[in-house]
Amino acid sequence: MPIMQIKEVHITPVAVPDPPLLNAAGLHAPYALRLIVEIVSDDGISGWGEIPGSEATRAALETAAEHLAGMDPWALNAIEATLEALAKPDARGATPWDQRTWVHVRSAIEVACYDLMGKSVGRPVVDLLGGAVRDRVPFAAYLFYKYGGAGGEFGFGRDESAVGWQAARQAEALDPAGIVAQARAMVDHYGFQSIKLKGGAFEAQQEVDAILALREAFGPDVPLRLDPNAIWRLDTAIAAGKQLDGVLEYYEDPVRGQDNMATVARALSIPLATNMCTTSFDDLPGSVAHQSEAIILSDHHFWGGFRASLELARFCAVFGRGLSMHSNSHLGISLAAMAHLAAAVPNLTYDCDTHYPWQDGHDLLVEPLTFEAGSVEVPSAPGLGIEVDRDKLARLHAQYLACGLTERNDEIEMQKLQPGWTFQATRW
Amino acid sequence: MPIMQIKEVHITPVAVPDPPLLNAAGLHAPYALRLIVEIVSDDGISGWGEIPGSEATRAALETAAEHLAGMDPWALNAIEATLEALAKPDARGATPWDQRTWVHVRSAIEVACYDLMGKSVGRPVVDLLGGAVRDRVPFAAYLFYKYGGAGGEFGFGRDESAVGWQAARQAEALDPAGIVAQARAMVDHYGFQSIKLKGGAFEAQQEVDAILALREAFGPDVPLRLDPNAIWRLDTAIAAGKQLDGVLEYYEDPVRGQDNMATVARALSIPLATNMCTTSFDDLPGSVAHQSEAIILSDHHFWGGFRASLELARFCAVFGRGLSMHSNSHLGISLAAMAHLAAAVPNLTYDCDTHYPWQDGHDLLVEPLTFEAGSVEVPSAPGLGIEVDRDKLARLHAQYLACGLTERNDEIEMQKLQPGWTFQATRW
Numbered sequence A, B: 001m002p003i004m005q006i007k008e009v010h011i012t013p014v015a016v017p018d019p020p021l022l023n024a025a026g027l028h029a030p031y032a033l034r035l036i037v038e039i040v041s042d043d044g045i046s047g048w049g050e051i052p053g054s055e056a057t058r059a060a061l062e063t064a065a066e067h068l069a070g071m072d073p074w075a076l077n078a079i080e081a082t083l084e085a086l087a088k089p090d091a092r093g094a095t096p097w098d099q100r101t102w103v104h105v106r107s108a109i110e111v112a113c114y115d116l117m118g119k120s121v122g123r124p125v126v127d128l129l130g131g132a133v134r135d136r137v138p139f140a141a142y143l144f145y146k147y148g149g150a151g152g153e154f155g156f157g158r159d160e161s162a163v164g165w166q167a168a169r170q171a172e173a174l175d176p177a178g179i180v181a182q183a184r185a186m187v188d189h190y191g192f193q194s195i196k197l198k199g200g201a202f203e204a205q206q207e208v209d210a211i212l213a214l215r216e217a218f219g220p221d222v223p224l225r226l227d228p229n230a231i232w233r234l235d236t237a238i239a240a241g242k243q244l245d246g247v248l249e250y251y252e253d254p255v256r257g258q259d260n261m262a263t264v265a266r267a268l269s270i271p272l273a274t275n276m277c278t279t280s281f282d283d284l285p286g287s288v289a290h291q292s293e294a295i296i297l298s299d300h301h302f303w304g305g306f307r308a309s310l311e312l313a314r315f316c317a318v319f320g321r322g323l324s325m326h327s328n329s330h331l332g333i334s335l336a337a338m339a340h341l342a343a344a345v346p347n348l349t350y351d352c353d354t355h356y357p358w359q360d361g362h363d364l365l366v367e368p369l370t371f372e373a374g375s376v377e378v379p380s381a382p383g384l385g386i387e388v389d390r391d392k393l394a395r396l397h398a399q400y401l402a403c404g405l406t407e408r409n410d411e412i413e414m415q416k417l418q419p420g421w422t423f424q425a426t427r428w
Helices: A055-068 A076-087 A099-121 A160-170 A176-190 A204-218 A234-243 A258-267 A281-290 A306-318 A332-343 A390-403 A410-417 B055-068 B076-087 B099-121 B160-170 B176-190 B204-218 B234-243 B258-267 B281-290 B306-318 B332-343 B390-403 B410-417
Strands: A006-017 A031-041 A046-052 A136-138 A141-144 A195-198 A224-227 A248-252 A272-274 A295-298 A322-325 A375-377 B006-017 B031-041 B046-052 B136-138 B141-144 B195-198 B224-227 B248-252 B272-274 B295-298 B322-325 B375-377
Touching: A006 A055, A006 A390, A031 A055, A031 A099, A031 A390, A046 A099, A046 A332, A055 A076, A055 A099, A076 A099, A099 A306, A099 A332, A099 B099, A136 A332, A141 A176, A160 A176, A176 A195, A176 A204, A195 A204, A204 A224, A204 A234, A234 A258, A258 A272, A258 A281, A281 A306, A281 B281, A281 B306, A295 A306, A306 A322, A306 A332, A306 B281, A306 B306, A322 A332, A332 A375, B006 B055, B006 B390, B031 B055, B031 B099, B031 B390, B046 B099, B046 B332, B055 B076, B055 B099, B076 B099, B099 B306, B099 B332, B136 B332, B141 B176, B160 B176, B176 B195, B176 B204, B195 B204, B204 B224, B204 B234, B234 B258, B258 B272, B258 B281, B281 B306, B295 B306, B306 B322, B306 B332, B322 B332, B332 B375
Parallel strands: A141 A195, A195 A224, A224 A248, A248 A272, A272 A295, A295 A322, B141 B195, B195 B224, B224 B248, B248 B272, B272 B295, B295 B322
Antiparallel strands: A006 A031, A031 A046, A136 A375, B006 B031, B031 B046, B136 B375
16 A cells, blocks of 8 residues: 555636737637646645646546546656556547647646645655755746736735736737836836747737837846747748847747748747747657757646656757746646746756736735746745635636636637637738 | 755775676676765765765765765755766866766765655655656676686675576686576576676677577577677678577667767667667767667666656657666665666666676675566665665775775786787777
8 A cells, every 4th residue: 555645636627817918829818727636645635736727638637536546646657657548549439638638637637746745745846856956936027919908807806016017917018119018017016037028919020129129128138038929931030030139038939840940040040949849758859850949948737747847858958958938827836836846957047937927816825926026936835835725716716617718719719809810820 | 954964975985796707898807896875864864875986986976975964965956066066177176077977976976865865754766756667677687708706705695595696606608608508597596587698708700609599598588688898890790780680689789889880770670779879968969860779778877866867768768769777786775776766767668787696695785685587676665775784884895995906997807817908999
């Protein structure tokens, strides 16, 4: 019998207010969906995980949960093998999980197990990942073009000092001036030291102009990044990149596919970064063959957990890739997990992405994590070092049931405002 | 202040009787040298590590030891950064550590820390590496051409049931018949299910004939491996490999260098394996570029510890390399460490190498590990799950002081029997 056993697994879909943010795929819905996983051990310890939400992933997690009872939460390889067997089609004709479902399920469960493991031995998760190389993890301001409004109205009370940021979170930002104003409010409140703009929403010159306006406003000491979400043509991406030479810290996914990324990389002196052309271990041989990017944005939700992320970090060190971190709309469980992981990776030297400011005031933690000079202090309490507020969790779940969304679909949200709008893999 | 601190580090060089085994570099000396590292925590727990011995490595470990006191044994990244700083030349003119010293020091200390960590939380080391995917780790019989004799005479008493193997350990084995007799005695006693012959000692046809004789003696169900230690010419290696097509499980380092290995690989259908052309993370880009081998023999002593070995395992999974495990003459601390690591790596699917039978009766454990049907049961007690016998350790250390050896030099040992013999990078 294992020393410690998984007794219960609870999966709770939640809906979190999200402003109408624009990207190449369309528009964010009024609520972002997340799945909260709680694994309870036989000695009553709870471990928590959080991943992007969808009905398919929830169903897969429920199936996984049935097989985890009785397993040792430290037996990560055995748990992974169990999940892998569930992910594959079987003789009973169960639907196989797609790659995204597989990594999400694996990540949610692994993170919850690490939280449990850390709590059971009185160590923060970062200690189980090799120990901290930094006490604070720096994040970047993550700017979006957006329509006016702040998404579903629902909150747990806000920091009164955040008035400026809350106004910007409501405000429209559809041109360079709007982006600069948004940046100013976010940087003033959170203290971020670098800035990323999610592009792919408008024709390229407008987005180049927004970057140039940010440079003008913040000066050369604040690193800038632009992410057109792989939607530009090769010639557009190269022409835009030439305008941004010496301005961007990195140029994220200007075009789609490793071969196209490599073509752009050869034409420019700005380093290219990706979380779209090299997104799984299966993509690494192609990354080496094409030399498609200089920097990979890791993400434990999409690479399959902490251990996989550490292995990706070694790949980056060995094959000369820089390492940064991607995010989606998320809550504090994910933010804590990101902080523990980033603290344990020596070569994760870029400020990490986070959407956390966009969910400001809606987190499910008893004490939401805070930013100081753009950085989050790595929690030092055992496990992830956070406490989930079960009342807030219940309210966010009720919101999920009420909002009617079951998966993210930015195209449909955009069609509500622009009938007939369709996603195009390449635009501009 | 850390929860747990390193209080003392003890480094003990030991000399272990080793038979006159032949290889491409010459002859094993009568004693194999190992370094035993004991790290003691402030709460009185001891963690143990073991690596190949040399005066240079001992000196480097002593330097490292001075910097470890007060550090948290769980802070592996911080410890590694400390060691890395020591490894580099500095302003004070200290001698930089070479690559081998660096990985050995790092491995010894990391393994000792894992032993400490496991003991401190009541978990076997394998649980800290992701958990066991197998309860028993299979090893291969490791055959050597040898002169008569069993090396320095010194032992802690032997298993009476080992009479047959002890005779073979003494016996000369200089031709195919001698190799088959050695294999029979080793397999009878240890139950190994696969067999490796260290070659590079005689001209190629003799070694090919030894493999064919082993196949004749053991039949097609016992996998065979030949390791000429990279000493053959390209044409010799290809001609020998063609004779062994369908006979060898893998063909280990027939030639020197990734480019030559790739040439041989293209000419043959047998998979090539290496622990000589791809031996560090710096070699991985070349391995991908050349496609120099199908299988990498990992070794936590040479790759820098457990975490590095897990990262190598991921490389192998991603880039289509098989994974096996290399060994040197070693004692039970290393064997236990190898077993914990091998148990935690899903894609380590080949039987591992071990020299342990050649050190039979000389181990420093209170209860030496035993083989059943060629496999070692992964210790389930906390940490490495072994107990070091301090009297045996003291006797092996006294033997080190008495034997006069300070580093391994197989060429000098060979010259004692064959004056004027010199190592040649390519022979035959």
